[in-house]
Amino acid sequence: MKILIIEDEKELRETLVESLEKELYVVETAATFDSADEKISMYDYDCILLDIMLPDGNGLNLLTKLKELGKSENVIIISAKNSLDDKVGGLALGADDYLTKPFHIAELNARIKAVFRRKILDGKNSIHLGNIALDLDERLFRVDDTIIHLNRKEFDILKYFLLNKNRLVRKTVLAEHIWGDNIDEADNFDFIYYQIKNLRKKLHESNATITLESVYGVGYKLVEL
Amino acid sequence: MKLLNRSLAYLSLAFLLIIGVWSVVFYYNLKDEIRDSIDDGLDNNRILIINKIQSDSTLLFQQEFGGNNFKIRPVSKRGALQFTDIYKDTLMYRVNEDDLEPVRILHSAFEFRGRFFSLSVISSLVEEDDLVEDAFWSVVWLFVILIFTIAVVNNVVLRRVWNPFYDILNQLKAYRLSHESSTIDVSTNIKEFSELQKASNALIEHSKETYLSQKQFIENASHELQTPLAIIINKLELLLESDNLNNSDANAIANVVTMAEKLSKLNKSLLLLAKIENRQFPNQELVCINSIGIEYKSNFQEFTNFKEIQITIEEVAKLEVKMDSFLAEMLISNLLKNAIVHNTKGGTIRLQFTAEELTICNTGSGVALNPKTMFNRFQKDAAKNDSTGLGLAICKVICDSYSIGIDYEFSDNQHCFTVNFNPNYSSE
Numbered sequence: 001m002k003i004l005i006i007e008d009e010k011e012l013r014e015t016l017v018e019s020l021e022k023e024l025y026v027v028e029t030a031a032t033f034d035s036a037d038e039k040i041s042m043y044d045y046d047c048i049l050l051d052i053m054l055p056d057g058n059g060l061n062l063l064t065k066l067k068e069l070g071k072s073e074n075v076i077i078i079s080a081k082n083s084l085d086d087k088v089g090g091l092a093l094g095a096d097d098y099l100t101k102p103f104h105i106a107e108l109n110a111r112i113k114a115v116f117r118r119k120i121l122d123g124k125n126s127i128h129l130g131n132i133a134l135d136l137d138e139r140l141f142r143v144d145d146t147i148i149h150l151n152r153k154e155f156d157i158l159k160y161f162l163l164n165k166n167r168l169v170r171k172t173v174l175a176e177h178i179w180g181d182n183i184d185e186a187d188n189f190d191f192i193y194y195q196i197k198n199l200r201k202k203l204h205e206s207n208a209t210i211t212l213e214s215v216y217g218v219g220y221k222l223v224e225l
Numbered sequence: 226m227k228l229l230n231r232s233l234a235y236l237s238l239a240f241l242l243i244i245g246v247w248s249v250v251f252y253y254n255l256k257d258e259i260r261d262s263i264d265d266g267l268d269n270n271r272i273l274i275i276n277k278i279q280s281d282s283t284l285l286f287q288q289e290f291g292g293n294n295f296k297i298r299p300v301s302k303r304g305a306l307q308f309t310d311i312y313k314d315t316l317m318y319r320v321n322e323d324d325l326e327p328v329r330i331l332h333s334a335f336e337f338r339g340r341f342f343s344l345s346v347i348s349s350l351v352e353e354d355d356l357v358e359d360a361f362w363s364v365v366w367l368f369v370i371l372i373f374t375i376a377v378v379n380n381v382v383l384r385r386v387w388n389p390f391y392d393i394l395n396q397l398k399a400y401r402l403s404h405e406s407s408t409i410d411v412s413t414n415i416k417e418f419s420e421l422q423k424a425s426n427a428l429i430e431h432s433k434e435t436y437l438s439q440k441q442f443i444e445n446a447s448h449e450l451q452t453p454l455a456i457i458i459n460k461l462e463l464l465l466e467s468d469n470l471n472n473s474d475a476n477a478i479a480n481v482v483t484m485a486e487k488l489s490k491l492n493k494s495l496l497l498l499a500k501i502e503n504r505q506f507p508n509q510e511l512v513c514i515n516s517i518g519i520e521y522k523s524n525f526q527e528f529t530n531f532k533e534i535q536i537t538i539e540e541v542a543k544l545e546v547k548m549d550s551f552l553a554e555m556l557i558s559n560l561l562k563n564a565i566v567h568n569t570k571g572g573t574i575r576l577q578f579t580a581e582e583l584t585i586c587n588t589g590s591g592v593a594l595n596p597k598t599m600f601n602r603f604q605k606d607a608a609k610n611d612s613t614g615l616g617l618a619i620c621k622v623i624c625d626s627y628s629i630g631i632d633y634e635f636s637d638n639q640h641c642f643t644v645n646f647n648p649n650y651s652s653e
Contacts, residue, residue: 009452009456011456011460012452012455012456012459015456015459015460015463016459018463019459019462019463022466053448080447080448080449080451080452080455081444081447081448082447082493082496084551100451101451101452101454101455102451102452102454102455102457102458102459102485102486102489103455103459104458104459104462105459105462105463106462151527152526152527153527153528167466168462168465168466170462170465170479170482172482172483172486176486179528190531191527191528191531191532194531195527215465215475216465216470216472216475216476216479217472217475217476218465218475218476218478218479219465219479
């Protein structure tokens with residue numbers, strides 16, 4: 001999978017590269033509108049992360065350009081502007097998703113995977129790992145073809161972990177993911193802990209080949225046994 | 226008081242003064258003129274009588290007025306020589322009126338065949354009190370008719386003249402900075418109005434610039450802060466993924482990330498407050514408050530199950546409101562979250578929807594909140610350190626921006642928030 005990061009801020013660009021390389025993607029970068037323009041005309045990418053506020057141009061114009069070139073790259077806009085107009089405008093121009101800065105690495109991973117999944121969707125929308133399968137359309141969790149009941153939040157948590165396989169997901173990130181934006185995370189950690197405990201129990205009892213590992217006490221990581 | 230009526234009031238005052246003074250002056254002039262002509266008549270009579278005496282000396286014995294309008298009495302020569310003609314006003318008894326009436330009298334003297342006589346000639350005068358009364362009422366009528374005419378002219382003609390003014394006024398009233406409305410355009414060839422229009426447009430232009438630059442500042446502040454925060458958060462997140470950290474280092478890093486996230490959240494919330502206050506949510510759509518409440522109840526279900534909180538929903542009527550749907554959701558979710566977070570284990574929450582009101586009652590700490598400070602920014606429960614303390618402030622600002630009433634009450638160990646969506650409702 002080949003990803004192009006268009007972002008003018010050097011530090012952020014490098015952080016994103018480091019994180020995405022952990023997912024074994026091939027990552028290229030562009031720091032300016034012009035270099036991005038050049039890259040998208042010359043090469044094909046599976047996904048483009050696009051900062052729309054570039055020093056030498058509006059990133060939204062790159063979307064138009066892609067359309068003109070007849071390319072159907074998946075574009076995720078990463079913007080500091082939490083502006084509805086930009087969001088609507090960007091999506092109307094063909095972007096696949098809109099992520100507001102600052103975002104969590106786990107969230108970016110999840111969005112990129114969602115975009116890829118949509119792209120290579122071959123009739124079924126499910127995640128397979130080891131002996132488990134998570135059917136995203138039916139919202140069903142199977143271990144060795146046995147359906148294990150998960151409540152809604154447990155399902156969401158497991159899905160998030162599967163999209164961030166082998167990566168640390170912090171408790172605050174989980175809380176925010178489950179509760180949505182604009183929610184203070186006051187006294188949520190007990191709840192998160194409780195959900196993780198239940199989930200671990202269900203994974204263990206069903207002999208799933210995955211488990212949730214605690215990392216330094218700040219979060220969890222989904223690993224294959 | 227309307228401008229038309231104000232000018233009418235001033236005009237009435239001026240008319241009252243002018244007509245009052247004018248009528249007094251006119252009255253005295255008229256009276257003088259009348260006296261003058263009566264005096265001429267009396268003088269003429271005197272000459273006629275003296276001439277007639279030459280042929281008819283019996284007239285000399287007319288010592289009283291009787292039926293005639295003169296009397297003649299003999300006087301001494303010395304008396305007669307001292308005499309000058311005098312015109313005087315006096316009162317005389319009139320048989321027909323049975324009253325004393327004003328008359329004009331001329332005292333004179335003449336010589337006839339070596340003898341001297343005094344002669345008094347009278348003429349009846351206009352009855353002054355009647356004249357005054359008549360004149361007064363005519364003046365009053367004149368005044369009333371004038372004012373009435375001016376009022377009619379004002380209201381019919383001037384109103385039409387003032388139309389551009391009212392047009393400009395209405396456009397100004399309807400003007401909203403956040404909308405892409407054009408400048409005021411009223412066609413008028415009256416100089417004052419076109420100047421007013423120009424001044425209004427200049428003011429609008431200036432406010433628009435200020436508004437836009439403020440909006441831009443808010444957006445820039447957001448951008449400039451969010452990118453460094455994104456770098457801090459993402460770098461630390463990557464750092465946390467390295468394998469050679471010890472537990473306490475990892476926790477220290479996690480705490481810093483959490484603080485950076487809190488900073489970002491705070492920044493977002495403050496920007497949101499500013500945006501609401503600047504009315505940058507101009508979308509109006511019909512929002513069903515009931516369904517938002519029900520949706521969020523189910524969103525929070527696992528968490529309320531965990532805290533063993535019972536939520537009951539009471540739908541008396543469908544509550545539909547015209548407002549921005551994002552803000553409506555923000556309002557309801559904040560209130561509901563507030564009721565959950567500040568609840569006790571095994572507590573209850575009651576949501577009631579009526580045609581105008583949403584009431585959220587929850588159990589919680591047995592102490593009432595301070596209604597004076599509870600909606601203030603950064604007002605928070607000392608025990609809940611993680612919250613930004615902006616939740617209720619955001620609710621309040623949303624309510625204020627739509628003139629929605631929000632009240633708090635503590636009774637029966639229940640914290641109750643009542644949101645009244647009727648714009649005519651005024652909270653005490």
